[in-house]
Amino acid sequence: MATAIEQLLGVQDLDREIRKLRREVEAKDSLRAQIQAQVEPAKKRLAEAQARLDIIQAEIRDREAAAEDARLKIAKRKNDQLAIKSNEAYRAMEKEIAELHERVRREEDAAVEAMELREKNEKLLGLEKVALVQEEASVAESLARFDERAGTRTTELAALEARRAEAVKGIPGAILARYDRLFGRYGDAAIARVEHGTCGCCHMKLAPAQVVAAHKHDTVTSCDFCGRMLFAEQAEGEAPQEP
Ligand SMILES: [Zn+2]
Structure with missing residues (x-):
């Protein structure tokens, strides 16, 4: 028959295991959140790629609108030119029309350049989408493994606590x-x-x-x-x- 102190030594062994397991079980939520957060960088990269594409898209729209605006002005100036009597005013108008043509060319060139950039960034966006899907799958797998392990830990803890309840009997x-x-x-x-x-x-x-x-x-x-x-x-x- 074990004495109280001898019995308590066994209880102490159990208590150390219980303490360790209880900590693991208590840390479960924050560990789970950490695993879930692993997907955030990929989400962030995708959002950044999308934002870059949106900026490029807006630039294309602006350049095209500016080119169109210049073309409309050219048409208007050409129409106005017909009514001009003085050579000087006519030449001034010619100069203005030439500048507007230059502006159309500049805006169109910039639009074409932005379109090339858009194409590259669409490809990057596609890659980021694939990377996110892969990351999400990997995190889901980790979470499933984690939840299984956490479930086992909870069961083990309950079993240890039951063993302890037996072990302290008679003390x-x-x-x-x-x-x-x-x-x-x-x-x-x-x-x-x-x-x-x-x-x-x-x-x-x-x-x-x-x-x-x-x-x-x-x-x-x-x-x-x-x-x-x-x-x-x-x-x-x-x-x-x-x-
Ligand atoms: Zn001491």
Whole structure:
């Protein structure tokens, strides 16, 4: 029949596993969000490619409108020219028409250039769309694997908690409460093993009487320094010394 301290050592092993698993389960949502966020750069690149294309498209529209506007002005000026009497005014109008022709040419050239750029950017946009689809598929796969693993972790945690409920049976309430407080406070261990006369957790040198008491498993001894419960292994054939 195991003593309370011996039983608590088993409980402590379970508590460490439970603590680790509980952390994983609690971190689940933020980890899941991190995986989901992996698709964001590809989405951003696609949006940027689309924005670039929109700018180019707007430029083509503006250039074409400007060219059309200049052409309409040329037609109007040519019509006005018919009514002009003075040579000087006629020549001024000629000059204006020539400038408008130049403007039509400039705007049309710019439109053609923008169209070439549009073609390149449409190809880039297509590539970004493909990349996003691939990224989304990869993230969906990661999420499925993650959810499966997370589901397993939750089941494991429930099983461990059930095992713990069994493992604490028979431990006196006051000792268990003390153990729980210590484990809660330190997070790593409520029971320290005695190592070469020192506390295995805080590493302080223990009084000889404490070491002797730690060998007796039917009572619970605490470290004077950190307050953890002390446990010393009883070596084969070695009876605990009396103080
Ligand atoms: Zn200690």
